[in-house]
Amino acid sequence: MQQASIITDEMKEQLGVEGTPTILEVEKGHIRMMAEALDDPNPLWQDEEYAKKTRYGGIVAPPALLCNARAGTGRGVQMKSPFLRALAGGDELQYYLPVRPGDVITSVSKIAEYNEREGRMGKMLFTIIDTTYKNQRGEVVATSRSTSISY
Amino acid sequence: MAKQLYYEDVEVGIEIPPLVKCPTTRQLVQWAGASGDYYELHYDKDFAQAQGFPNVLVHGKLKFGLLGQMLTDWIGEGGILRKLSCSYRGTDFPGEEIVCKGRVANKYVKDGEHIVECEIWTENPSGEKTTPGNATVILPSRAQDKKEA
Amino acid sequence: MKKQLYYEDVEVGSEVIPLAKIATTEMLVKWAGATGDFNPLHYEDAFAASQGVGSPIVHGALKRAWLGHLMTDWTGEQGILKRLSCQYRGMDYPRKMKDMVTPEEGETWWCKGTVTKKYVEDGQHIVECDIWVENGKGEKTTPGTATVILPSREAKS
């Protein structure tokens, strides 16, 4: 007998719908927290004097900053799943412009795809989320594709 | 800062200098604060055990960040990270070593950009690739530098 | 915003409007991130056990911050908190999380206070309070005092 799909019509209706934009004001303190959490001593993330002399002309954010629960990747979209447990499946970030303190990054996510699979622990739902990150000048600084697995 | 890496310095097959990390529970709590990801799986042992894991897990995105560090260290300030992608295939636990590694898979010039594509991954103490992925970086070229000078 | 509290609204013995708080393991991790206090006593089971407190305990400073919340909510935007003081007398243990949003059943803490003194000095309408954090058993684990300046209806008219 064919088992019913866990992807409901309601979930299908969400596909491609842009979620509520989330706004991240990029601040030096937050960049520092991120660098400390990574234990990444690169002076480009923290040392203004040093960073001024580089081609960036000042502190920039490490790549991980946008890969962040506060900056998008699924914020503002209604993720529906019949399961309670969730894990991150993967992330893909494309970077176009540096992100600097003082930037105001607006990110908009949408659910691009739902896939269901049979795993070791039973049925699993893969949700693919696409996000676009723009700065205060409307320039796209990055895009991302993230996979969330619920089971 | 390390000396600048140039397009001419890399060949297909060469290895990216590995980055060795050993996240502690403290680091996971720091990451939760920095990333805003407060999922209990990463700091509440009872919660993690109820989900069938022996201990709290290292955040996938923290491993993404560590791979990012390996790359930004390697390409230096003159390099640009264009793409970073990875899948969270295996679990890693605090107190265990995570080695970030990578290898050049392809290099080419396109639209005047000197592009290098890499395979990247994290390895656990058993040598399993828990976070395989790939990255694209743009490196400065010695030839271009000379022309501009 | 809540309505403004005035000097004339309070008497010695008046209650500060109580504020309920639920400490969870999640809240402790957020606090660590927000303050940069990463002492493992507040999130690492084995470390807390080795320090003789059994399991991770609520940060004293987090309870102090709750008392700050108690006072700023009560005095409203026109009130000014001049002094906040508290002592960490008893340990509190956070509730575990049942799932990603719901804490397990258990203790709720109450931040409370009473007015002990009111007077006018140098044209300022000053109110002093005893304040405390009370655990589920009604024990005051974090007693303290606060001094606020409130707007006055008379001064306004």
Added chain:
Amino acid sequence: MAITDELKALIGTTTEPVIMEVERGAIRRYADAIDDPNPLFRDVEHAQSSRYGEMICPPGFFGWPVKRGGVMEVLASLTPALARAGCPRILDGGVDFEFYLPIRAGDILTSSGKVADIRAREGKTGTMIFTTLETTFINQNGDLVAKSRATIISL
């Protein structure tokens, strides 16, 4: 009983000033952590239309997270001296804040710490040593915005 000469010598020790930039995101993270929905601590528009003109810090928040230094630095020299005086366990006894001016997002605070006092007292369980650390916070205009006195109990 009296405190040891080593401890007595530490009274008056000051710390290197620590600079703290107060950022909106840090205020929001703090307000989130204590679960305080007050819009003065979260909502720029609301705060700008209030009498403060900008987001302000909840009481006791001074632009954390700070880098190490300040009180941590004092503790590093105090802890071994307290242990040698026979009181190796350190407890946070409480704090007393005085607030003089509102602290707004964008402020740059300089904090300086000092060991104000060290006293010994006989308790039920033996000698307890009370150390008072005083910290002042001065903003970019040179105004004293707050003062804290923290008590550390060692036994």
